[in-house]
Amino acid sequence: MQSGGEIVYSIFFAKKLTHWVLSIFSYFRNSNSECIKNILLKYWGYSSFRPMQEEIIQSVMSGRDTLALLPTGGGKSVCFQLPALAMEGLCIVVTPLIALMKDQVENLRKKGIKASAIYSGMHPDEIELAINQGVYGNLKFLYVSPERLETDLIKMNIGRMKVCLLAVDEAHCISQWGYDFRPSYLKIAVFRKLIPGIPVLALTATATEPVTGDIQQKLAFKVPNLFRQSFERKNLIYVVQKEENKLSRILKIAGNLKGSGIIYLRSRRKTVEIAEFLQKNRISAAFYHAGLDRHTREVRQNSWISGESRIMVATNAFGMGIDKPDVRFVIHPDIPDSPEAYFQEAGRAGRDGKLSYAILLFENADLAEATNFFASRFPEIKTIRQVYHALGNYFQVPVGSGKNITFEFSLPDFSNTYNLNSQAVYHSVRLLEKDGFLQLEELSDGDSKVFIKASKEDLYKFQVEKARYDKFIKVLLRSYSGLFTEFTRISEADIGQRAGISAEEAVKYLAEIEKFDVLTYLKKTTQPRVTLLTERLDAKDITISPEHYRLRKEEAEKRIKAVMDYVVNNRECRNLQLLAYFNEPATRRCGRCDVCIERNKADMSEFEFGSITERIVEILTEKPCSADEIVRQLNLFNEEKVIKVIQWQLDNNRVTSAGKGKLKLNEMW
Numbered sequence: 001m002q003s004g005g006e007i008v009y010s011i012f013f014a015k016k017l018t019h020w021v022l023s024i025f026s027y028f029r030n031s032n033s034e035c036i037k038n039i040l041l042k043y044w045g046y047s048s049f050r051p052m053q054e055e056i057i058q059s060v061m062s063g064r065d066t067l068a069l070l071p072t073g074g075g076k077s078v079c080f081q082l083p084a085l086a087m088e089g090l091c092i093v094v095t096p097l098i099a100l101m102k103d104q105v106e107n108l109r110k111k112g113i114k115a116s117a118i119y120s121g122m123h124p125d126e127i128e129l130a131i132n133q134g135v136y137g138n139l140k141f142l143y144v145s146p147e148r149l150e151t152d153l154i155k156m157n158i159g160r161m162k163v164c165l166l167a168v169d170e171a172h173c174i175s176q177w178g179y180d181f182r183p184s185y186l187k188i189a190v191f192r193k194l195i196p197g198i199p200v201l202a203l204t205a206t207a208t209e210p211v212t213g214d215i216q217q218k219l220a221f222k223v224p225n226l227f228r229q230s231f232e233r234k235n236l237i238y239v240v241q242k243e244e245n246k247l248s249r250i251l252k253i254a255g256n257l258k259g260s261g262i263i264y265l266r267s268r269r270k271t272v273e274i275a276e277f278l279q280k281n282r283i284s285a286a287f288y289h290a291g292l293d294r295h296t297r298e299v300r301q302n303s304w305i306s307g308e309s310r311i312m313v314a315t316n317a318f319g320m321g322i323d324k325p326d327v328r329f330v331i332h333p334d335i336p337d338s339p340e341a342y343f344q345e346a347g348r349a350g351r352d353g354k355l356s357y358a359i360l361l362f363e364n365a366d367l368a369e370a371t372n373f374f375a376s377r378f379p380e381i382k383t384i385r386q387v388y389h390a391l392g393n394y395f396q397v398p399v400g401s402g403k404n405i406t407f408e409f410s411l412p413d414f415s416n417t418y419n420l421n422s423q424a425v426y427h428s429v430r431l432l433e434k435d436g437f438l439q440l441e442e443l444s445d446g447d448s449k450v451f452i453k454a455s456k457e458d459l460y461k462f463q464v465e466k467a468r469y470d471k472f473i474k475v476l477l478r479s480y481s482g483l484f485t486e487f488t489r490i491s492e493a494d495i496g497q498r499a500g501i502s503a504e505e506a507v508k509y510l511a512e513i514e515k516f517d518v519l520t521y522l523k524k525t526t527q528p529r530v531t532l533l534t535e536r537l538d539a540k541d542i543t544i545s546p547e548h549y550r551l552r553k554e555e556a557e558k559r560i561k562a563v564m565d566y567v568v569n570n571r572e573c574r575n576l577q578l579l580a581y582f583n584e585p586a587t588r589r590c591g592r593c594d595v596c597i598e599r600n601k602a603d604m605s606e607f608e609f610g611s612i613t614e615r616i617v618e619i620l621t622e623k624p625c626s627a628d629e630i631v632r633q634l635n636l637f638n639e640e641k642v643i644k645v646i647q648w649q650l651d652n653n654r655v656t657s658a659g660k661g662k663l664k665l666n667e668m669w
Contacts, residue, residue: 091140101143332359
């Protein structure tokens with residue numbers, strides 16, 4: 001038994017030990033915090049984090065599986081790029097979006113950070129180079145498309161890589177309840193077993209509550225761990241306007257609102273028409289879509305980012321990976337496909353926290369058009385099989401071959417050749433892509449690339465032995481750096497000019513030298529490309545799960561209905577409608593959207609307005625009544641306020657005339 005003195009000493013020692021441990025923990029935590037802030041400043045130029053970024057980064061660096069739900073503009077890429085830079089080893093990033101992969105790899109390289117990507121459709125030498133760089137520690141980030149995780153090449157080499165983090169972008173794709181479900185994402189949990197003990201950071205901009213739970217379960221989280229940033233954008237004013245003359249309205253918006261803007265459309269043709277219309281009216285504008293070559297896209301994007309071009313009129317191919325803070329308005333003249341897509345695109349406005357507008361224009365015909373467009377996105381399964389069979393014939397691929405082979409693909413030519421509806425073809429190809437049969441790459445690089453495989457010594461020997469190519473190779477080496485370490489973008493016209501030959505001759509030289517296995521030459525292409533991810537199957541063997549197809553269609557139908565409800569619902573705050581869709585509780589209306597502005601005109605409290613509205617609905621649900629009859633029945637309320645609410649209901653088409661001075665509820669409500 002301890003004496004009193006011993007007990008006191010033990011307590012004293014325990015307190016000291018606890019204090020010492022806490023001090024060390026606090027020191028390392030503060031030191032770690034200082035470290036990541038220094039990295040943020042060095043590579044991104046920011047002195048402080050956006051909301052929740054630091055907490056997510058600390059969670060990842062402590063080794064915890066983490067799901068980050070950050071709306072558009074929340075800075076998702078920093079949440080995995082920064083901790084990976086702070087840790088030793090390689091970060092594997094899984095994403096299905098090739099355009100985003102290329103964009104992020106390019107941006108990281110510009111910062112002096114070594115990054116590469118592996119996706120279907122790449123030349124085998126490109127893939128081998130990226131794998132070797134990952135194995136020998138020459139990479140910090142390796143972006144991989146989900147279907148490539150299953151390949152033997154990745155499985156054989158992943159154990160040789162020192163991986164510190166697995167980042168899963170667009171994580172909603174793993175859930176069949178998500179708006180872009182892809183079965184290939186389900187294999188990520190199996191892939192995790194090849195890198196045991198490595199934390200996963202799953203990221204998404206838009207996910208409902210059931211989807212967040214599904215993501216964590218499907219990715220085999222050890223412990224649920226969700227960081228959810230609010231979807232509320234207090235500086236963003238949502239406006240929905242019924243408008244027959246949309247061009248005139250767009251012109252007024254562009255004239256009244258200062259600063260840069262984006263106009264999102266479904267049709268490539270419309271992007272051209274509206275951009276030209278704005279230009280004719282002396283408003284600086286450009287158009288952007290997936291059919292433009294890479295150089296043109298880059299020039300227009302940079303012109304818009306710099307402010308030289310004020311308005312970008314674009315399809316949804318524009319905006320991914322772009323962080324322009326001072327966008328003052330985003331206009332949707334077409335009804336979006338889903339609340340998720342709308343929230344993401346509208347959220348590109350006002351990232352600097354200043355007042356901005358998200359404006360959706362519609363007319364009655366648009367509601368029917370949105371329904372028809374939804375139907376076209378889900379061709380019958382027999383049509384999908386027919387398109388798959390026609391693709392095999394178009395590419396001249398025998399059954400049982402063609403795996404991982406890439407083909408140029410002209411949608412108009414293919415559709416005309418097989419007398420198929422081009423819209424049905426496009427959506428069939430997209431559904432085949434989601435089910436893992438093929439991959440469509442709409443945005444081509446548009447540039448040729450060269451990688452010198454030979455060592456410098458072997459290349460010199462080749463130049464001596466094949467003197468015919470000596471001058472050309474010297475020009476190539478003087479013109480571009482990095483040819484020995486990565487695939488480098490080149491211009492045959494520039495090389496030809498410097499070598500005193502034509503661009504066509506430069507192409508011929510490169511093709512000839514490639515035959516000697518000295519270099520790999522990837523000639524530029526402007527066409528979309530299709531890569532077969534499996535051997536060609538007989539059409540009857542295409543296993544498109546009717547259950548998956550049905551679920552996918554039902555979920556898409558719910559989403560388009562939710563968008564249309566948002567469009568026609570002019571009785572509830574726009575902000576509250578969007579927050580409710582994303583399961584975020586909110587009680588106060590924004591006070592600034594088109595609905596709230598109209599309600600504010602009634603000049604009464606939200607409680608009064610809601611109470612009077614509720615009683616009016618009860619009265620008119622029973623039978624049509626005149627305004628005077630309603631006022632008499634609501635004698636407990638101020639008469640002037642009741643009249644104002646009735647007038648608001650009439651102005652907003654919630655209450656309509658039933659004839660003979662009577663009022664009734666509009667049936668659509």
